[in-house]
Amino acid sequence: MRWSMVVSVLLLAGAVDAPAQRRPIPTPASVLGFAPGTDRRLTEWGPVVDYFRALDAASNRVSVRELGTTTNGVPFLAVFISSPANLLRLPALRDAQRLLADPRLTPDSAAASRLAARTPAFVLLTSSVHSTEVGGFFAPMEVAYRLAAGSGPDIRTVLDSSVLILVPSLNPDGVNIVGRWYAQTLGTSTEGAGPPELYHRYTGHDDNRDWYAFTQIETRLVVDSLYGVWHPQVTMDIHQQGSTGSRLFVPPYMDPVEPNVDPLLVQGVNALGTAIAWRLTTDGLTGVSFFASYDAWTPARAFQHYHGAVRILTETASASLATPVTIPFDSLRVGDDLNPRERSWNFVAPWPGGRWTIADIIRYQTAAAMAMLEHVGRNRADWVRMSRRVAERAVRGWTDWPYAYVIPTANQDATALATLLAILRHAQVEVRTALGSFAVGPERFFAGTYVLPLRQPYASFARALLEPRLYPDIRQYPGGPPRRPYDATAHALPLLLGVRVVPVPDSIGAALSAPVTSPPPSYRALGLAAQPGAPPGRPFVRLGLYRSHTAPIDEGWTRWVFDTWGVPYESLVDSAVRAGGLGGRFDAVILPSMSPRAIVEGLSARRYPARLAGGLGAPGVQALREFVDGGGTLIALDDACDFAISALDLPVTNVLAGLPPTDFYAPGSILRTVVDTTDSVAEGMPPQSVAWFEGSPAFESRDPLRVRIVARYPARPDEILLSGWMIGGGNIAGRGALAEVRLGRGRVVLFGFRPQYRGQSLATLPLLFNAIRTSAR
Numbered sequence: 001m002r003w004s005m006v007v008s009v010l011l012l013a014g015a016v017d018a019p020a021q022r023r024p025i026p027t028p029a030s031v032l033g034f035a036p037g038t039d040r041r042l043t044e045w046g047p048v049v050d051y052f053r054a055l056d057a058a059s060n061r062v063s064v065r066e067l068g069t070t071t072n073g074v075p076f077l078a079v080f081i082s083s084p085a086n087l088l089r090l091p092a093l094r095d096a097q098r099l100l101a102d103p104r105l106t107p108d109s110a111a112a113s114r115l116a117a118r119t120p121a122f123v124l125l126t127s128s129v130h131s132t133e134v135g136g137f138f139a140p141m142e143v144a145y146r147l148a149a150g151s152g153p154d155i156r157t158v159l160d161s162s163v164l165i166l167v168p169s170l171n172p173d174g175v176n177i178v179g180r181w182y183a184q185t186l187g188t189s190t191e192g193a194g195p196p197e198l199y200h201r202y203t204g205h206d207d208n209r210d211w212y213a214f215t216q217i218e219t220r221l222v223v224d225s226l227y228g229v230w231h232p233q234v235t236m237d238i239h240q241q242g243s244t245g246s247r248l249f250v251p252p253y254m255d256p257v258e259p260n261v262d263p264l265l266v267q268g269v270n271a272l273g274t275a276i277a278w279r280l281t282t283d284g285l286t287g288v289s290f291f292a293s294y295d296a297w298t299p300a301r302a303f304q305h306y307h308g309a310v311r312i313l314t315e316t317a318s319a320s321l322a323t324p325v326t327i328p329f330d331s332l333r334v335g336d337d338l339n340p341r342e343r344s345w346n347f348v349a350p351w352p353g354g355r356w357t358i359a360d361i362i363r364y365q366t367a368a369a370m371a372m373l374e375h376v377g378r379n380r381a382d383w384v385r386m387s388r389r390v391a392e393r394a395v396r397g398w399t400d401w402p403y404a405y406v407i408p409t410a411n412q413d414a415t416a417l418a419t420l421l422a423i424l425r426h427a428q429v430e431v432r433t434a435l436g437s438f439a440v441g442p443e444r445f446f447a448g449t450y451v452l453p454l455r456q457p458y459a460s461f462a463r464a465l466l467e468p469r470l471y472p473d474i475r476q477y478p479g480g481p482p483r484r485p486y487d488a489t490a491h492a493l494p495l496l497l498g499v500r501v502v503p504v505p506d507s508i509g510a511a512l513s514a515p516v517t518s519p520p521p522s523y524r525a526l527g528l529a530a531q532p533g534a535p536p537g538r539p540f541v542r543l544g545l546y547r548s549h550t551a552p553i554d555e556g557w558t559r560w561v562f563d564t565w566g567v568p569y570e571s572l573v574d575s576a577v578r579a580g581g582l583g584g585r586f587d588a589v590i591l592p593s594m595s596p597r598a599i600v601e602g603l604s605a606r607r608y609p610a611r612l613a614g615g616l617g618a619p620g621v622q623a624l625r626e627f628v629d630g631g632g633t634l635i636a637l638d639d640a641c642d643f644a645i646s647a648l649d650l651p652v653t654n655v656l657a658g659l660p661p662t663d664f665y666a667p668g669s670i671l672r673t674v675v676d677t678t679d680s681v682a683e684g685m686p687p688q689s690v691a692w693f694e695g696s697p698a699f700e701s702r703d704p705l706r707v708r709i710v711a712r713y714p715a716r717p718d719e720i721l722l723s724g725w726m727i728g729g730g731n732i733a734g735r736g737a738l739a740e741v742r743l744g745r746g747r748v749v750l751f752g753f754r755p756q757y758r759g760q761s762l763a764t765l766p767l768l769f770n771a772i773r774t775s776a777r
C-alpha cells in the first residue's frame with residue numbers, strides 16, 4: 001500500500017461522515033506565507049479570502065458563501081462549517097430553523113420537539129469588526145483549520161451537532177486599512193500606532209453600534225442574510241480590550257441588562273460564559289475575567305438578545321497591533337470593576353505579567369471559540385430548546401406588555417416613518433395595517449394605519465426600541481459618583497426619528513392585514529442635494545467638512561449623512577485649513593464633534609510623520625477666524641463647541657464646564673428641547689424636539705445682541721430627560737442647546753448635541769441642514 005493510500009484510509013477512518021477529504025487541508029500559513037501569530041506580521045483581506053476559498057476547495061466540511069460586497073467593494077464572506085452530511089442538507093436545515101424560530105408555524109409541540117431533535121444548533125462566530133483588534137484577523141482561520149483538519153471526538157461532536165457560520169471579518173475594509181497601514185509603518189516610530197483614518201469608511205469603531213439602525217451595508221448583510229435566514233441560537237463576537245487589564249473577558253455581563261431581553265437568554269449567556277471560563281482555566285490559561293466592565297444595556301451591540309440567541313463577547317488583551325508588548329505584573333492596572341493583580345471570584349487565576357504578543361491574542365481568542373463550540377456541540381439540545389422556548393414565550397406574549405403599537409401615517413414625516421418601517425423589516429418584526437378605522441381612547445385612526453401586534457417572535461426588539469426607557473441610577477456607592485455605563489443609555493427610535501408611536505393596551509377593534517412591506521426610504525436634503533440627473537455645477541452652499549487625522553468617529557457619521565442625503569461637501573485636512581483663504585472656497589465649514597485638544601494639537605509628532613502630525617495649530621485657528629470675520633459660517637458640533645467658544649472668544653459660556661459627575665451627568669441620553677421656530681435655522685421644526693446628549697455642553701449667552709438661542713432645555717428640570725440617564729438636570733434647565741453667534745461679518749452655529757447622531761437622529765437633521773443652507777452667500 002502506498003503511503004498516500006495509508007493516509008487516505010486513516011483519514012477515512014477518522015473522518016466525520018463518509019466522503020474522504022478532497023485534498024490536503026491547507027494550513028493558514030500555506031496561504032498567508034507566515035504562521036498566524038508571527039510577531040510583526042499582519043495580513044490584508046485578499047489572503048484571508050484566498051485561505052477560506054482554499055479550505056472550501058479542499059474540505060467537504062467547509063462551504064464559503066459571498067454575501068455581497070462591502071462599503072469599499074470587497075467580498076463579504078460567511079463560511080459554513082459542519083459535517084459533510086449537515087452541509088448537504090442545509091436547505092432542509094434552513095426550513096427547520098425557520099419553523100423552530102416561529103412557533104406560529106409549528107404550534108404542535110410534539111412535532112416541534114421531533115424537529116428540534118434532528119436539527120443541529122446554529123452558531124454564528126463573528127470577528128474583527130474593530131480592525132485594530134488584529135488577532136481577530138487570524139483567529140477565524142485557526143478555528144476553521146482545526147474544524148476542517150481535526151479528527152478527535154470533540155471535533156466530531158462539534159461538526160455533527162452544530163452548524164458554524166463563521167464571518168471571518170465583519171469589516172473586511174478595515175482589515176485592508178489596518179493591514180496596509182501597519183506594513184507601511186513597520187520599523188518606524190509609528191509602528192503599532194492606529195491608522196490616521198477611520199477603519200470603516202464611515203463608522204470606524206462605531207461599526208458595532210449599528211445593530212438596531214442598520215445604516216451600514218455590512219450590518220444589513222449579516223442581519224438580512226444570516227440572522228434572518230439561519231436564526232442562530234448561539235453567537236460569539238471576537239474583540240480586544242486594552243493591554244493592562246485581564247487577558248480575556250467573557251460574560252456574564254455586568255448589570256444592567258436591558259429589561260426586554262428574555263431572562264432565559266440572560267441565563268444562557270451566564271451559563272455559556274462561565275463554562276468557557278471554566279474550560280480555559282482547566283487548560284491553564286490565566287487572567288480570564290467575567291462580570292467586569294461590559295454591561296448588556298444597549299441593543300446597539302446586541303441584536304442577538306432580541307432574536308432568540310445568546311451573545312458571547314470575548315475581549316482579549318491587546319499588544320501594539322502585531323508588535324509585542326511587555327507588561328510587568330506591577331503595571332497591570334485596576335479597572336472600573338476588576339483588579340488584575342488580585343484573585344477574586346470573577347478572576348480566579350491572575351496572569352503573572354510579562355511579554356504579550358499577537359500569538360497570545362490568537363491563542364486566547366481561538367481557545368475561547370473552541371471552548372464555546374465544544375460546549376454547544378455537547379449540549380446541542382439545550383441550546384435548541386432555549387431558543388425555541390424564548391420564541392414560544394414571545395408569541396404567547398408577556399402580560400405586562402402592550403398588546404400592540406399603533407404607528408399613525410397622518411402628520412408624520414414620510415422619510416422618518418419609512419426609515420422606522422425599514423428598521424423593523426430588517427429586524428424581522430412584522431407590521432400590519434388596520435383594515436378598518438378604530439379608536440384608541442379619544443383618538444380615531446383610519447384604515448391603513450400601521451399596527452405592530454406584540455405577540456410575535458421578535459417582539460422584544462420592537463419593545464426595546466419603540467418605548468423610551470430610563471437607565472437605572474447606579475452609583476459607585478450610595479450617594480457617590482455614577483458608575484459609568486459601558487455605552488450610550490438611550491435608544492428610543494420614535495424620539496430619534498421624530499415618529500409618533502402609540503402603545504395600545506388591548507386588542508384594537510379592527511381587522512389587520514397580513515404583514516406588509518413598505519417601500520424603502522429615499523434620502524434627499526431639501527435645498528442642498530442636487531436635483532437627480534442635474535449636471536454637476538457649483539453647489540448651492542460650498543461646504544467644507546474638517547477631517548482630522550485623529551479620525552474622530554463623528555466626522556465619519558457626518559460624511560455618511562451627507563453622502564446618503566446627497567449633500568455636496570469637500571473634506572478639509574489640517575494643512576488645507578492652515579493654508580487659509582477659506583472664504584474664497586467655502587460658505588460654511590463644519591467641525592465634527594471632537595475634543596478641543598485634538599483639534600488644535602492633532603496627532604503627536606513623536607509618533608506620527610510630519611505630514612500627519614499636528615492639528616490646526618495657531619495658523620489654523622487664525623484661518624478659521626478670518627473665514628468667519630469675512631462672512632463665513634462655522635458650524636461646531638457638540639465637543640467642538642468648546643473649541644469654537646475659546647478659539648474665537650465667543651460671548652458664550654458652557655455652564656457644564658468643570659462640573660463633576662456627581663453634579664451633572666448624561667452619558668448618551670435623549671433630552672427634550674424647546675425650539676425657537678422663528679429662527680431660520682429652526683425652519684420647519686416642531687416647537688419641541690430632542691437633543692442627543694453625550695457629555696455635551698450647554699450654553700449661556702453673555703451678549704444678547706450677538707447670541708441667539710435657537711433651542712434650549714425646558715425650564716423645569718423634570719421635563720428635560722426623555723430617555724437614558726441624567727443626574728443634575730437643574731444645571732441645564734432653561735440653558736441653550738443650539739446657539740447662533742454673530743462674529744464680524746459671519747457667524748458661528750453651536751450645536752451643543754449631535755444633530756446627526758450615528759446617522760439615526762432624523763428628528764434633528766433639519767437643524768443641521770438649515771444651518772448649512774442659511775450659510776449661502
Ligand SMILES: [Zn+2]
Nearest residue numbers: 130133239240
Ligand atoms: Zn472591539
